[in-house]
Amino acid sequence: MMPSDIGPSHVFLVGAGPGDPDLLTVKALKAIETADVVVHDRLVSPEILSLCRPGVQLIDVGKAPNNHPFPQANINALLVSLAGRHERIVRLKGGDPYVFGRGSEEVAVLRDAGIAFTTIPGITAAQGIAASTGAPLTHRGLATGVRFVTGHCRAGHELELDWDGLADPDTTLIVYMGRGHADEISRQLMAKGLGGDMPVMLVENGTRANETRHFATLATLAQAARKTARGVPVLIVIGRVVDLADERAALLEVAQGKISNG
Numbered sequence: 001m002m003p004s005d006i007g008p009s010h011v012f013l014v015g016a017g018p019g020d021p022d023l024l025t026v027k028a029l030k031a032i033e034t035a036d037v038v039v040h041d042r043l044v045s046p047e048i049l050s051l052c053r054p055g056v057q058l059i060d061v062g063k064a065p066n067n068h069p070f071p072q073a074n075i076n077a078l079l080v081s082l083a084g085r086h087e088r089i090v091r092l093k094g095g096d097p098y099v100f101g102r103g104s105e106e107v108a109v110l111r112d113a114g115i116a117f118t119t120i121p122g123i124t125a126a127q128g129i130a131a132s133t134g135a136p137l138t139h140r141g142l143a144t145g146v147r148f149v150t151g152h153c154r155a156g157h158e159l160e161l162d163w164d165g166l167a168d169p170d171t172t173l174i175v176y177m178g179r180g181h182a183d184e185i186s187r188q189l190m191a192k193g194l195g196g197d198m199p200v201m202l203v204e205n206g207t208r209a210n211e212t213r214h215f216a217t218l219a220t221l222a223q224a225a226r227k228t229a230r231g232v233p234v235l236i237v238i239g240r241v242v243d244l245a246d247e248r249a250a251l252l253e254v255a256q257g258k259i260s261n262g
């Protein structure tokens with residue numbers, strides 16, 4: 001249920017999911033359809049924006065990696081100023097607002113300004129991609145856990161990640177925004193003992209009509225990353241669960257003679 005105490009202004013911090021509009025939650029859809037103004041990120045797909053009422057003001061505050069045309073402080077200020085002028089403001093973010101989405105920073109600003117808000121979760125890219133590719137995040141005997149990390153850091157700097165902890169063959173490692181640091185990720189994990197033959201999958205535009213999958217190993221991760229397009233979202237999945245992805249599972253069954261290849 002939507003909050004019944006919506007005062008003069010209410011901000012809905014909405015997760016739009018990874019792209020496929022059918023992955024929106026019912027609550028997200030209701031908020032989008034009843035918004036007076038929508039402030040959205042680059043990763044929100046046009047199909048989802050088309051669900052807004054005709055004539056609704058759409059404000060694109062999209063940021064490209066290492067290119068921040070709309071600084072976070074300005075987005076925060078924009079939300080506060082819109083709250084003074086509109087009743088239902090939707091802040092629409094790709095995936096889930098609280099997974100590498102800076103949603104909690106925006107919420108802190110709204111709270112400080114005394115503006116009512118509701119957070120509506122979204123399906124994060126890792127979950128959408130697990131479903132679309134068939135590579136689960138966990139699987140008995142292959143992965144007892146999953147870790148989400150960011151592969152993004154300030155330009156010219158090295159990633160500050162717990163490489164010792166991440167080099168765990170029993171855990172699925174999901175790297176958001178890791179395309180530009182694929183070489184470092186592969187090198188560091190192998191240096192900490194993760195095998196170069198560990199299966200890897202890179203997924204561009206996950207859950208969208210143009211989803212593209214690239215299969216590699218930890219040793220060939222950087223090479224595979226170079227085949228992905230710049231400017232499109234890419235998720236890196238590292239772990240034995242990759243062997244369960246639809247195409248891989250079929251290939252392995254052929255290799256193991258489980259199904260005829262002739």
Ligand SMILES: C[S@@+](CC[C@H](N)C(=O)[O-])C[C@H]1O[C@@H](n2cnc3c(N)ncnc32)[C@H](O)[C@@H]1O
Nearest residue numbers: 018095096099101124125176177206233234235
């Ligand atoms: C700023 S983070 C936002 C993550 C988002 N809040 C979420 O929960 O999915 C952006 C990164 O998420 C990943 N991502 C988001 N949507 C994706 C998609 N449809 N396909 C592949 N990767 C995606 C990419 O690594 C992209 O660079």
